[in-house]
Structure formats: structure tokens, C-alpha cells
Amino acid sequence: MxxxxxxxxxxxxxxxxxxxxxxxxxxxxxxxxxxxxxxxxxxxxxxxxxxxxxxxxxxxxxxxxxxxxxxxxxxxVAADMIAVPVGAPQPFVVVASPAYLAAHGAPNTPRDLLAHACIVRRFPSGRQYAWEFEHEGEAVSIAVGGSLVFDDDALMLHAARDGAGLA
Structure with a gap:
């Protein structure tokens, strides 16, 4: 703005x-x-x-x-568009239901996500969002996998709340 x-x-x-x-x-x-x-x-x-x-x-x-x-x-951002950042970078958090964490444990590092069922976010282009973290001062990008892929945040949260995985 x-x-x-x-x-x-x-x-x-x-x-x-x-x-x-x-x-x-x-x-x-x-x-x-x-x-x-x-x-x-x-x-x-x-x-x-x-x-x-x-x-x-x-x-x-x-x-x-x-x-x-x-x-x-x-x-x-289309290649022919002029782009400028708007607002501060938006942090995201990984969420899961208590039932999922009780059954599968909590990840301790970003790489631990690879052993978990993750609920994947898909961009309108079809590309899947790689989860981005900072671990020990270093940027880490993890291409998570899972059996659920959504283009809607509300559906992701609903599935996570129901125990389907990490979102």
C-alpha cells in the first residue's frame, strides 16, 4: 500500500x-x-x-x-510487470492437530517434515509451494509431500485440524 x-x-x-x-x-x-x-x-x-x-x-x-x-x-509476478515489495515479509507457521502430533510426533527441524504427511499448498500456476524456514540462521526451503494438495488456505487448515497432517 x-x-x-x-x-x-x-x-x-x-x-x-x-x-x-x-x-x-x-x-x-x-x-x-x-x-x-x-x-x-x-x-x-x-x-x-x-x-x-x-x-x-x-x-x-x-x-x-x-x-x-x-x-x-x-x-x-508476470515477467513484463514492474514489481515492488508490499509490506513486510509474512511469516508462516506449521500447524497440526493434537491427535496428529500424538500419533506421529512433532517435527524438530525443517528436514523432519520430509517424514511427515504434509498438506501441500498449490499456486494457481500449478506449482506447489516449498515451505520456507530459517534454521540456525540459514534459509531452508523444503519441498514437502503429502496426499492432500489444496489451493485454499481454509481447506488446508480444516484438514490439519481434522488430523490429516501438517499444514
Missing amino acids: REIDDALLDLSALQDVPAGKLRLNVPRPAARLLLAPMLAGFVARYPRVQVDVVTDDGMIDIVRDGFDAGIRFGEQ
Whole structure:
């Protein structure tokens, strides 16, 4: 949102108060994690700007489809787009049900995940998300496996809560 704020400030040189419609295309997880916490402050600061948010987890051509901007996770940035980071890096946690942990034990290191049933996150492109960790000060990426693969975070959490594995 800072980049959008900056763009609107540039526009304010042309008019006293930024106004108009700002159309954003945002994947659902990014809308919840990054955009939603900023919206109230943004509309309070720019009351004449109408923010039109379309949540869509698929890959679209932001310009062709009439959007002013989009938020994408790193995997989803088209090669011909200009990308800037929005917000701080978002940490993730590994979750499991008490029943799963009682039956299979808890992983102690990222590499231990390879011996567990993991619930895999798939991007709209079809690529599966490799879990990223920092272990002893070093970045570690683990391509986890499991019999459940979802493109929806809520389904992943539901399956983990029901004991299907780690998510």
C-alpha cells in the first residue's frame, strides 16, 4: 500500500486531493493478510478515492483486464510487470492437530517434515509451494509431500485440524 500511497501523492501534485477509482486485483490470501489491515487507514487518508478490490487467485493480465494495480506473491509476478515489495515479509507457521502430533510426533527441524504427511499448498500456476524456514540462521526451503494438495488456505487448515497432517 505504501507504493500506492506514493503514486497517489504524485497524482496530488495535479490536484488538491487524490480522487477517483483505484481498481486492485489481489489473491484472497494477500487480501486478508496484506490489504485488509491497511484499508481503513487508506480510505480515511484519501476519502475521495474509491478502492475497488477484486479477489482472484488466478493469473490474469492486470493491465488488459482494466486494473490499476495488483498484489501478487513472488511466484505469480508476470515477467513484463514492474514489481515492488508490499509490506513486510509474512511469516508462516506449521500447524497440526493434537491427535496428529500424538500419533506421529512433532517435527524438530525443517528436514523432519520430509517424514511427515504434509498438506501441500498449490499456486494457481500449478506449482506447489516449498515451505520456507530459517534454521540456525540459514534459509531452508523444503519441498514437502503429502496426499492432500489444496489451493485454499481454509481447506488446508480444516484438514490439519481434522488430523490429516501438517499444514
